[in-house]
Amino acid sequence: MTQESADTATRRGTSGGSPLTGLAGRAGDDVRSDLRATARLTDSGGIRLTVRSRVGGLYGPAIEAETRRVAEALGVSNVEIEIDDAGAIDPVIGARVEAALRAAGVKGGDARPARRIDTGDPTDRDRLRRSRLYLPGDQPKLALNAGLHRPDGVILDLEDSVHPDHKAAARLVVRNLLRTVDFMGAERMVRINPLPLGLEDLDAVAPEAVDVILVPKVEDPETLLLVDERIRANTDRPVWLMPILETAVGVERAFEIASAVDSIVALTIGLEDYTADLGVAKTVEGSESLYARMRLVNAARAAARQPIDSVFGDVADEEGLRGWAVRSRSLGFDGMGCVHPRQIKPIHEAFAPSEADLARARRIVSAFEEAEERGLGVVSLGSKMIDPPVVRRALRTVEIARRTGRLEEVTDD
């Protein structure tokens, strides 16, 4: 069906006020929970709205109110705005209307949604990152319920899943979603565009309590310094970085990249681009990327960062996914990406600790608790002293097992 969209401006007319028209968003029979906004700046007439909506009878006034709020917040007093709505919620309406007005040439103002959800504390540096669910930044419908599927993280993507013409509009959608949507405890991640465009992305998303920024196609440590600096210019809240290696050069410099700045918590790989760079086909068993992935694991561990694997793209092939995830864990990865929520559960199962790991972790944790109770500074198991990082990993292993429902008996005994 028709899907028209662009956040490009079109100059119309040559005389007088030469009105500027901006367009943003999507409309069409197959579009849900989104809209297309067309804004035409005028010299007079105030803010005039035409709303066509699938839910107009039920939400017409709400749609008009949000549209008007955004126009006023941006200081626009004369404009004709047309809305073709397919049931978008307010933050999406706001993002689309703002994008259309920006495309028409409106500068300045702050039209961010007033509502801001409670995002809680910044995430821990070494939290569980078994699964991260990719959500195309320009398709807001997928984000609303993403948290229900309980991924460890959600990634609102501004890079490859967004058409080059829609980058600016998607950035506003992602900003508004970060501000208003409850991802239910999933770590809030954004994949920005390669620099310099990615720096503009950061200006929009960094102030919105984002937890992790994924930086694509990294080939040098300097990129991460620039990203980190730009984030610091936007917020005081800790924001972690996860560089994505997607080229042969990037893989060769994996350790330098992993240790470029302190805020890097994980290192991951993009196999579509990497295999293209090598000029080889990407296979289900992944032997062509074995070197790169093992090198990444080693570099990440050497820099004390989490090694995180790529995605498994075939949503229909659950057996293939399980096989990939099990191999991935055995190579040393801590997690991988998901392109569909149904991939989350198999990935969590594959990255769960083994029975032997779990049994050992439980012994260490009991020793640790005993030492705590007795006020001892040193944890020992039998005659062997246990190093603090080993204790921490054991605590984490037990925590993972408990969270995944495998360890109810432990907390009881």
Add this chain to the structure above:
Amino acid sequence: MTDRSSGPPRLEAEAFHVNAAGRRVPMDVNGHVALPFEGVGMHRPAGPKHGPPIRSCSGYPANGDKRVPDLKTALERCGLRDGMTISSHHHLRNGDRVALKALNAAAELGARDLMWFPSASFPCHEPVIDLMEQGVVHHIEGSMNGPLGAYCSRGRMSGLGVLRSHGGRWQAIQDGEVPVDIAVIAAPSADAFGNANGSHGPSACGSLGFALADSIYADHVIVVTDNLVEFPCVPWQIQGNNVDFVVEVDSIGDPSKIVSGTTQITRSPDRLLIAEYVARFLRDAGIVRDGFSFQAGAGGIALAFVGFIREIMREQGVKARFVRGGSTSYLVELLEEGLTDYILDGQTFDLAAVESIATNPHHLPTSPFTSYNWHGKGNFASMVDAVVLGATEVDVAFNANVVTHSDGMLLHGIGGWQNCLAAGCTILALPAFRDRIPVVVDEVTTLTGPGELIDVVVTERGIAVNPRRTDLLDVLQQNDTDLPIRPIEEIKAEIEQLVGGPPRKPELIDQPVAVVKWVDGTVLDTVWQVPDAPGLGG
């Protein structure tokens, strides 16, 4: 659209009554006294059942050949007159060509003011609007959706629409509420005597159960087939002994729209999550056990549910005694894997299911008589342990709406939905919101199912158990379920926060366009006229 002078008759305020569900309903429906809903299980009419006129075999060809050249001849010889009721059935679904052929033949014969009494209508029946505009068809008593639904909702139809469940349609025929003058039955296979089935032939659709009542109780019965076989046509789902005439046509329907080639499970992550919750709910509520039974339709969530319940049955090593559908390849796979002993089939949706019902003796056609009829001495629906259904809205008292959209527009027929509420555990499986419209509301737009019969509402944002079902809640607790069981009010509040508040109440015109019958024939609710241009606010 232009305003027609007709439309449903205007009713005075005193022509309404507030029924036991608190709904204002008309006491007169298309010139007949209509009883208001009295409460679940309360209405039990007495007296003999309706019977068709006595006939004698000497009035029919001794050689059993009841063929006539065409539908016009058949209708003429049935004594077609103005104002008659002509029935048809929806086993050919959106591929049906017979209902329109019959109504057009009646139009050519000059008939007017007919009542069309389909067991359900589909988008392919849109041309009936022209027949209503011409006055050939006066009104429809049957499901209306799409363009027909809009036509009725906007008050264009001359009489009131009457929405009945599949079981309610049988009840209305059997207690004489709707005397059928001429039943036109589309038959994928038939012989010249009138024996017919839906399980064989190029337009095979599975069961002919929806036509069974009409074949028994209508004054006249015409069988229309594109696959005439030599006597005997077996199995005779429709018995030729009830049939007056047989008409052979080139094609009764478009096979590609009668059944789907393959049925695809939804890929929507939210719907899959809902389906998984439903299956886990049945497990944690102790319903999945050896010999249990369930019913699930062919909607996206129901199909995905079958996949999840299959996993659970395998894990627990239990099998069902029977499952009811809406049958598809997914139920057929259960049967063939030995996870159920029988499929009791109400409707057959895809090629694999059509093949199965034709060849597997454990895959049996059923009818609204076996399954749903209020005037039966019991029926199958109440013997099913759990049923998974959809709805457009559900309210905080668990009342549900399946017939209208939240803006008041007719959207769906009732189908077997009301009848299925008799199951041991009735589960509505619903996405929490569609576009931005919440599915959980304060009060449903149109009451189709009383909340006392709806036990569980499963959304992707949580599962609400009707507080009346303390037994289910107890078992869930004993089994230490990790499902998100939440009060329905809490789920509602969460959805509203997400979508930006509850929707406005639709502004409807105080004029009935249709009534919703309860399974016993009483009037449960009124469908009100929708304004021509639903306001966009402002």
